[in-house]
Amino acid sequence: LAKTTQPISMDSYEGQEVNITCSHNNIATNDYITWYQQFPSQGPRFIIQGYKTKVTNEVASLFIPADRKSSTLSLPRVSLSDTAVYYCLVGGLTGGFKTIFGAGTRLFVKA
Amino acid sequence: DAGVTQSPTHLIKTRGQQVTLRCSPKSGHDTVSWYQQALGQGPQFIFQYYEEEERQRGNFPDRFSGHQFPNYSSELNVNALLLGDSALYLCASSMSTGNYQETQYFGPGTRLLVL
Numbered sequence: 177l178a179k180t181t182q183p184i185s186m187d188s189y190e191g192q193e194v195n196i197t198c199s200h201n202n203i204a205t206n207d208y209i210t211w212y213q214q215f216p217s218q219g220p221r222f223i224i225q226g227y228k229t230k231v232t233n234e235v236a237s238l239f240i241p242a243d244r245k246s247s248t249l250s251l252p253r254v255s256l257s258d259t260a261v262y263y264c265l266v267g268g269l270t271g272g273f274k275t276i277f278g279a280g281t282r283l284f285v286k287a
Numbered sequence: 288d289a290g291v292t293q294s295p296t297h298l299i300k301t302r303g304q305q306v307t308l309r310c311s312p313k314s315g316h317d318t319v320s321w322y323q324q325a326l327g328q329g330p331q332f333i334f335q336y337y338e339e340e341e342r343q344r345g346n347f348p349d350r351f352s353g354h355q356f357p358n359y360s361s362e363l364n365v366n367a368l369l370l371g372d373s374a375l376y377l378c379a380s381s382m383s384t385g386n387y388q389e390t391q392y393f394g395p396g397t398r399l400l401v402l
Contacts, residue, residue, distance in 0.1 A: 210390070217375065217396070217398070218395055218396070219291070219377045219378075219379070219393025219394050219395055219396050220330065220377075220379075220393050221393065222390050222391070222392065225390060261329075263329060275320065275322075275332055275379075275391065276332065277322075277329035277330045277331070277332075278329055279328065279329050280329050
């Protein structure tokens with residue numbers, strides 16, 4: 177299972193774009209990259225998943241370079257309600273069915 | 288469409304006791320995974336159930352056991368509780384696809400306090 181490395185914490189202001197980068201140097205060919213968001217005392221919530229290049233949905237974009245050794249979650253125009261912990265996960269069936277969460281990135285959005 | 292539900296929401300036990308936590312998956316999902324999340328840490332994978340069998344297990348002792356029923360709901364049992372078992376226990380459900388990392392939908396969790 178590929179290990180992931182993320183910044184421990186980040187600060188931002190309302191209305192700014194936030195980019196959180198995750199390193200996964202040992203990503204396997206069949207691995208996907210998935211990001212979750214978690215608020216205190218709640219379960220993680222799926223944000224976005226991708227395999228390569230760029231994926232965009234209604235809440236975020238995911239940028240994956242050609243070597244796939246890193247990925248960047250982009251949150252456009254954050255608000256106070258985006259203050260949460262963001263987890264980057266890498267895995268797939270080649271690693272079994274485990275899902276390994278790291279420590280995550282604590283994003284704090286200020287007014 | 289109900290999402291993943293868990294019961295109870297909170298629970299207080301004493302050391303040595305046994306506890307059973309319950310999870311109902313999202314409609315249409317057939318796979319249930321359980322996680323333990325200590326305060327300030329990421330969720331730690333306990334095990335996953337599919338077709339009523341344990342398909343994968345994390346690094347947890349045998350005191351942690353589970354079950355999946357024909358309706359896909361699941362139970363997590365913890366025996367001989369230790370103070371260190373105090374945590375938020377999360378259930379996640381997914382649809383087994385067989386060809387890519389399955390998106391998991393998490394419940395709100397059960398907060399267990401062991402005294």
